[in-house]
Amino acid sequence: MKRIAIAAALLAMTSLTAPSAIGQTTPAAAPPPAALTIGQNVSGELSSNDSQRRSGKYEDVFELDGRRGQRLDLRLNSAAFDAYLVVTGPDGFNLSNDDDPGGNGALHSRLVIELPADGRYRVSVTTFRPGETGAYRLSAATAAGGVEVTRADPAEPIRLGASLTGQLAARGERNQRYRFTARRGERVRIEASSEAFDTILTLSRPDGTQDQNDDTMVDGRTSLNSRIDTVLAEDGDYVIAVSAYAPDGAGAYRLSLAQSPGSPRQADVPGGARVIALLVGVSDYERTSDLPNTDDDATELYAGLRQAGMLHPASITLTNNQATVANVTSAFRRIAAAAGPNDLFLFLFSGHGDQVDVPVSAAELDGRAETIELYDAPMTDAQFAPLFASVRSRMSLLAIDSCYAGGFRSMVNRPNVVGMFSSEEDLTSLVASRFEAGGFLSYFLRTGISGEADDDGDRIITAGELSTYVRRRFRREGDVPATTREDERNYQNILVERGGVHIDDVIVRLAGGQQLAQAGPPVIRPAVAATPPPPAVEDGKPEDEAAIISEEPPADDGGKVAEEDGPVR
Numbered sequence: 217m218k219r220i221a222i223a224a225a226l227l228a229m230t231s232l233t234a235p236s237a238i239g240q241t242t243p244a245a246a247p248p249p250a251a252l253t254i255g256q257n258v259s260g261e262l263s264s265n266d267s268q269r270r271s272g273k274y275e276d277v278f279e280l281d282g283r284r285g286q287r288l289d290l291r292l293n294s295a296a297f298d299a300y301l302v303v304t305g306p307d308g309f310n311l312s313n314d315d316d317p318g319g320n321g322a323l324h325s326r327l328v329i330e331l332p333a334d335g336r337y338r339v340s341v342t343t344f345r346p347g348e349t350g351a352y353r354l355s356a357a358t359a360a361g362g363v364e365v366t367r368a369d370p371a372e373p374i375r376l377g378a379s380l381t382g383q384l385a386a387r388g389e390r391n392q393r394y395r396f397t398a399r400r401g402e403r404v405r406i407e408a409s410s411e412a413f414d415t416i417l418t419l420s421r422p423d424g425t426q427d428q429n430d431d432t433m434v435d436g437r438t439s440l441n442s443r444i445d446t447v448l449a450e451d452g453d454y455v456i457a458v459s460a461y462a463p464d465g466a467g468a469y470r471l472s473l474a475q476s477p478g479s480p481r482q483a484d485v486p487g488g489a490r491v492i493a494l495l496v497g498v499s500d501y502e503r504t505s506d507l508p509n510t511d512d513d514a515t516e517l518y519a520g521l522r523q524a525g526m527l528h529p530a531s532i533t534l535t536n537n538q539a540t541v542a543n544v545t546s547a548f549r550r551i552a553a554a555a556g557p558n559d560l561f562l563f564l565f566s567g568h569g570d571q572v573d574v575p576v577s578a579a580e581l582d583g584r585a586e587t588i589e590l591y592d593a594p595m596t597d598a599q600f601a602p603l604f605a606s607v608r609s610r611m612s613l614l615a616i617d618s619c620y621a622g623g624f625r626s627m628v629n630r631p632n633v634v635g636m637f638s639s640e641e642d643l644t645s646l647v648a649s650r651f652e653a654g655g656f657l658s659y660f661l662r663t664g665i666s667g668e669a670d671d672d673g674d675r676i677i678t679a680g681e682l683s684t685y686v687r688r689r690f691r692r693e694g695d696v697p698a699t700t701r702e703d704e705r706n707y708q709n710i711l712v713e714r715g716g717v718h719i720d721d722v723i724v725r726l727a728g729g730q731q732l733a734q735a736g737p738p739v740i741r742p743a744v745a746a747t748p749p750p751p752a753v754e755d756g757k758p759e760d761e762a763a764i765i766s767e768e769p770p771a772d773d774g775g776k777v778a779e780e781d782g783p784v785r
């Protein structure tokens with residue numbers, strides 16, 4: 217029954233001696249932009265610790281206060297990467313450059329700008345390709361007289377909701393371009409069709425990355441027409457280009473740009489208080505070693521979901537001496553009765569896990585059954601399975617944050633179940649002391665599901681976004697040591713099993729999303745009484761804190777001795 221808390225001191229030391237070591241930064245916690253003044257030369261470096269644009273490009277951001285009519289000459293040189301410069305500013309100003317047209321084929325970037333308005337401009341030093349790093353020099357000078365001002369590639373304006381006809385000429389320009397401005401999180405559908413030629417559609421984002429579509433599926437058939445349905449993850453200027461697949465393709469075409477509701481699977485999922493959660497965390501074990509913060513994992517996830525307006529009122533938290541086999545079993549029964557077809561069922565366990573020897577079988581190829589260690593007794597994966605299967609909901613998300621958690625992968629055996637497991641079936645899971653959390657998975661699940669995982673800004677957290685977020689955050693921790701029951705050494709890996717769930721399927725719809733207004737108020741089911749708010753957890757926690765969020769009194773309120781939280785194995 218192990219979860220390791222060693223390494224707490226070790227990790228603390230590591231972060232003291234090497235503050236810029238592995239991934240301490242996140243996009244959300246990126247440093248504020250540095251000031252850039254005219255006449256300044258900056259030597260900098262893009263590294264994997266820098267914040268990333270939505271496209272995965274690393275960037276350093278500078279801010280420059282400018283006046284209308286001022287002429288700037290910005291140059292970005294790098295011998296290490298293919299430079300790319302993006303400047304945004306007041307009134308939707310957006311200009312970028314990959315390679316200086318006067319640079320004789322070099323990959324350096326240059327923008328000569330006549331500022332259109334007073335205000336603050338944001339200069340992003342980034343790369344042509346995602347993931348590039350290295351040293352650079354950025355200079356900001358007053359543009360000399362006679363130097364030609366950089367113009368955006370010519371493109372006709374197009375507005376959202378527009379549908380137009382155009383003509384692709386047989387000679388000359390081999391594409392027709394259209395420009396529009398969008399805000400992060402808008403979802404659009406762009407369609408191009410032609411009777412005369414096989415269309416290709418290209419969408420260029422503000423930082424130069426592109427989406428391209430040649431042919432699309434319509435009613436199960438391939439059409440030579442083109443469609444891009446995507447969320448625009450950055451504020452700024454987008455350019456649509458219509459071109460032909462064949463070198464001599466030409467003629468009339470239709471182009472439309474419309475708001476998109478997303479896939480039908482997404483559009484049908486309402487927002488609101490629809491996460492029906494059963495959250496179980498045990499820190500104070502009397503029968504074995506205690507664990508730090510694993511009970512907080514449950515109460516803080518509860519608080520996070522409630523604050524985000526997503527928590528279904530029938531949700532239940534069980535911590536410490538409330539987390540008995542009997543209470544967990546009866547909580548499942550109440551959740552199963554209350555869960556509806558629009559709800560996400562979320563089960564979290566944070567605490568010890570163990571392995572017990574059983575005969576080798578198809579279900580246990582390793583001859584070991586994995587357990588979650590509840591307060592009074594273990595529960596094996598086989599005992600847990602019928603409880604978990606009893607809850608019918610739109611989707612179920614199972615998060616097991618304990619040693620050997622991967623042994624619960626077999627719960628992902630029906631449609632609409634996503635499993636997240638803190639470690640592989642034969643490996644331990646570490647306490648996430650650095651975040652004052654019991655487990656890394658619990659912590660990243662909480663920050664992710666309450667909003668950070670919404671990568672593209674559309675206020676929907678998809679299964680793909682949440683699994684990528686959890687993996688990406690965990691990867692920043694570097695190699696986290698883990699061992700087998702026999703003390704063989706390896707590293708902890710968080711497992712995500714999506715089963716039949718698509719990457720675009722909705723885990724939750726955040727408040728403020730496009731569709732929330734249509735969804736109506738949450739349905740409070742009369743079968744379950746409204747529940748009191750959870751106890752405050754900000755202040756020092758009483759020793760016997762055991763939060764059961766339900767209409768029933770705790771079954772076991774026996775006093776217990778709090779042991780010292782200590783390194784445990």
Ligand SMILES: [Ca+2]
Nearest residue numbers: 298299314323
């Ligand atoms: Ca370049």
Ligand SMILES: [Ca+2]
Nearest residue numbers: 415430431440
């Ligand atoms: Ca095509």
Ligand SMILES: [Ca+2]
Nearest residue numbers: 580584585623
């Ligand atoms: Ca097993």
Ligand SMILES: [Ca+2]
Nearest residue numbers: 670672674676
């Ligand atoms: Ca999203």
